[in-house]
Amino acid sequence: MTEFNPTRFDYLIVGAGFAGSVLAERLASELGARVLIVDKRPHIGGNAYDRYDDAGILIHPYGPHIFHTNSKDVFDYLSNFTEWRPYQHRVLASVDGQELPIPINLDTVNKLYGLNLTSFQVEEFFESVAEKVEQVRTSEDVVVSKVGRDLYNKFFRGYTRKQWGLDPSELDASVTARVPTRTNRDDRYFADTYQAMPLHGYTRMFEQMLSHPNIKVMLNTDYREIVDIIPFDHMIYTGPVDAFFDFKYGKLPYRSLEFVHETHAREHFQPVGTVNYPNDYGYTRISEFKYITGQEHKHTSVVYEYPRAEGDPYYPVPRPENAELYKQYEAEAKAREDVTFVGRLATYRYYNMDQVVAQALTTFNKLRARHEARVSQTVTALEV
Template sequence: MPIAIVGAGLSGCVIAHELADAGFQCEVFESRDHIGGNCHTQRDPDTGVMVHTYGPHIFHTDKADVWAYISRFLEMVPYQHRVKATVKGEVYSLPVNLHTINQFFHKAMRPDEARAFIQALAEPMENPQTFEQQALAFVGKDLYEAFFKGYTTKQWGMAPDQLPASILKRLPLRFNYDDSYFNHPWIAIPKEGYTPLFEKLLDHDNIHVHLNHPFTPAQAKDFEHVFYSGPLDAWFDYRHGRLLYRTLDFEKQILTDTQDYQGIAVMNYPDANIPYTRITEHKHFAPWEQDRHRGTVIYTEFSRHCEENDIPYYPVRLAQGQTQLEAYQTLARETEGVTFIGRLGTFQYLDMDVTIDQALKTVHTFIQQH
């Protein structure tokens, strides 16, 4: 019997490729009309800009094996991701660094002075549990309210004191002028976008892809095993109610008479009175080809609660009250013949490199056992 892979995103395509190479027959089912999931990219015909259809994806990792894996399929071009934030009419660098601190407080501190200054502002807590507690212990009230509180409330749709501290722990605080967004040794974007990765992963005689083809649990009996990357609660027909996911709306503008809209790939808008979270300008994700463009493409990004017919982008884990999630996780462990994978299937906020790493470990374990 063949193996079913539900979802042609990063997890599903990596697993399908590895299974096919090991001799398994794979049927990939994708409910959308394209492969690549939320990493799908395509070139805008009016401007020539490579557009990240579902929002920007920057590949970054400290995992040498994952870097080697993705480099087998794509020409990865080094890329330094930088982010700015407009706060009350002024532009600052993110993540918070020495320049941000000096500019915000109208000072000219050296690193040691700034470190002591922030420590005096911080509100230490032995074991912060919520995003707000972590932020106050991290940078103090002023920087928290300027850069984190409003943005986080808009991004997650709830107050920061309801969210876990782990969300903020992913972001650095620097006491030098380094404004690179990521610390990882490998930071890059594919020269021709991400879609070729999925095309190459699925280009195998043992893989058959079905687009515009949702998969239901009733179909599982026709397969030796199912790898499922859809929403965890959907597989169980929402038996314990709907888990919380966020979705994104993009207001896309194609500007053929503008060569550079904002001068940077990402501009955040943390102010609570501004309805959107950020504006992304996609030509800046491929600086090596900007001379080819006949204009620019920008996305104004709005985050909201995911409704029944929306595309879920990422799960919302609360600081407390995980009994509903635990009930679904118990069902998943008890379900034979199905492996739940990816952001939605495992209900985790996963970066691309972690997604690949988890997919490889999952599929190699399966191959060894079969």
């Protein structure tokens, strides 16, 4: 690092979501670095930010964020900043007038078709309806090759068309490959080893993460407003990679969401945390926060999610032509020794929260190695 200068930061971090906050904490705590973290929003936490609404109910303004991971390292790291409330998310899909478990499991099939199959029999059922696909390329291929055309049409096609504005046959296989199919009665949405919610919410966890005295936070700020004014040694950028390079190769496609929040004067609005609507209405799902947070309250707050073509970038659109476009920006990013690109938007990938944390921790190890090499060079130069 350069000679200490009280007006100079070692790192300027753009974005106070998971990627930026984890790196700020690690750099400050482990290396003693002076970090300035800026965000154009009026709050920390990125899309995982939560707050109390006018009714006093803890909500997620940017839609439900359910924490789950198989990584002990990620879970142990975040446990430094929060206690946890065990929570296993359950989702129902509104199909043919019934609310049925999703991912598709034994109960889904039996209730939908009025059958009484066992786990062994439902496996045979899937095999009997599955369509042979020579090479799985698209999201449609993934589903019809596992559970056949009827279940695909009832549970996946409409939801995917709403969510992405494209037919599953036009989307990469990764979109629907994320959702498993089960032959037992396991109705949990996730099967990860660690499934829990921050006991006092995500925002409190981020506040703890960024509480180190070496970390300064600047909100309501576009980094371009201050990048030439505040001196720093290295930038960590977690925003959209195409915007960083002024869209020189064109705009990377994203899907956005519009969130409509409601509070109802009743104990509960629906039977589980989330209900999907693959075939009806303009929204894809309704989530009820009290299930997710465990809060007790006489009223309840829910959020409707409406997919949109324009708005804040939430989901990179996984198509081959978009991957090719990103490669041009990726090459530019790799050539920049003065900037480190990390996170969903900066690497144009759909990551779960734990994957972003893991990526940030890996990035920190690379930055630490860079730091130690620079310190070693400085010591050698002084000895000479």
